[in-house]
Amino acid sequence: MLEKSLAKLLKLGFRHFEFFINTFSELEPSYVKSLAHMLQEYHATVKSVHPFTSGYESLLLFSGYERRFEDTLEFYKHYFEAADLLGAKLLVLHGQRIEKQGDMPEEGYFEHYHRLLETGRAFGISTAQENVDKFRSSEPNFLRRMRAYLHNDCAFVLDVKQSVRAGHSPFETCTAMGERLVHVHINDNKPGKTCLLPGCGEMDYARLMQQLAEQNFSGDCIIEVYRGNFDDPAELLQAKQVMEHFQRQFHKLTAINPVFAGKPFNMI
Template sequence: MEYGISTSCFYPELTENSVLNLAEHGIKTIELFLNTYRETKPDFSKKMKRYLTEYQMKAISVHPFTSGYESMLFFSEYPGRFEDGLEHYRQLYFDFMHEIGAKILVLHGCIDHISMEKNRYYERFAKMRDFCKREGIILAQENVAPFKSHSVSFIRDMKTYLHGEVEFVLDIKQAVRAGEDPFEMMEVMGENIVHTHISDHTKEKDCLPIGEGDFDFAKYFKKLQKYSFSGAAVIELYRSNFGQIEQLYRAYRQLELLF
């Protein structure tokens, strides 16, 4: 198991500046949260590769800035848009991921209020997963509060319907926001968890630096090991949820004590 920090913690700071900040603080494992089209171009991917090589860093995953479009691209009634959506994602992200060596592409999926029968969702995901797999990319479904993937029951049914042919990103804060128990979500995802977004929380706040809430991370990581988790636990916070950048690095040092 590895641990690191997502560049999303610095938003709206430019992604390249976020990577350099992480590098300067000795962070070796990161998630790249891309924020605009120019960051999917060859010049940018080459720059990211240069930074990663120079500072001996590893980008585990890529979080697409187009997550909000996934309902329209992949989960509408229009079949041609689905096919074009696959090609759109291939052009945007696959070459970038191959250049920097990232394997996991994070998927939010379909927003909750759009009407779509669950099994159709799962079938669409399976086609997307196969498309990504052929390109050497792991498409991983994240549990996200405003999306269909927010609930334990949806994730359980997804895993069952797809006969375990699915990968998941477990996000602690998103489980809390959806009123779900992160440990129950972990139990349902089980051995299919390939990545996790971590943050602390209290009863009043659901997205805090590690050590500023009361979540039991020792228990969390112990249970992850039960499922033979070998991915990365990446701190993912919103910039508005901490005051000073040093809080982010204190959170990282808390992780060092747990590993």
């Protein structure tokens, strides 16, 4: 349960979160307000929300059936309302699976994304396209074309593991997102393992911090792994310490070099 996991992580010392909304009842204002109260007790923040309908966005948002798209825009207002109550500023979008791309041309995809972006903005929420394996967004060139078509009126989430799974360098994906990168899902990897806790693989975080600084990154980095990627909650604290080290490196880069205009970001 979301509230039980949140309580454990708050007690461990985590203060910045992305919430994965798991079902319809977790969008009810009374439930969302109870989560917000838990956060307030620890002076904690939610940076982003992730819809449980992500796996259906090919059908709901990008199928070309316009009535369903309009209905989905109305439904996604519940996510935006929940995000606003929590104090979050981002909704994470998966988008359309590659196998479904014949249902809609790229221009249509970009236009539908922008409609969702504009809908969220009415609530103070930005919709950020995540790179996801087996989705159109897994391709760096797709992200470049998206930026160009929308004249940079877009936002992106970089997920390290999803780049690796798609066979792309996370640094290439990061470059494709440019200064429209607003959020990062941090994890580690090594040959044969695409999703590990930070510090358990071979990811070059020093290089990533350098690149984020050069791209004027001013968003947040959130550790994102799955329950099967750790056995003991103490492992999460170790990963937190690893990333706090690199957060300090990022701060030094942006403080020393005035060319790097990105403000310090929150980690975890």
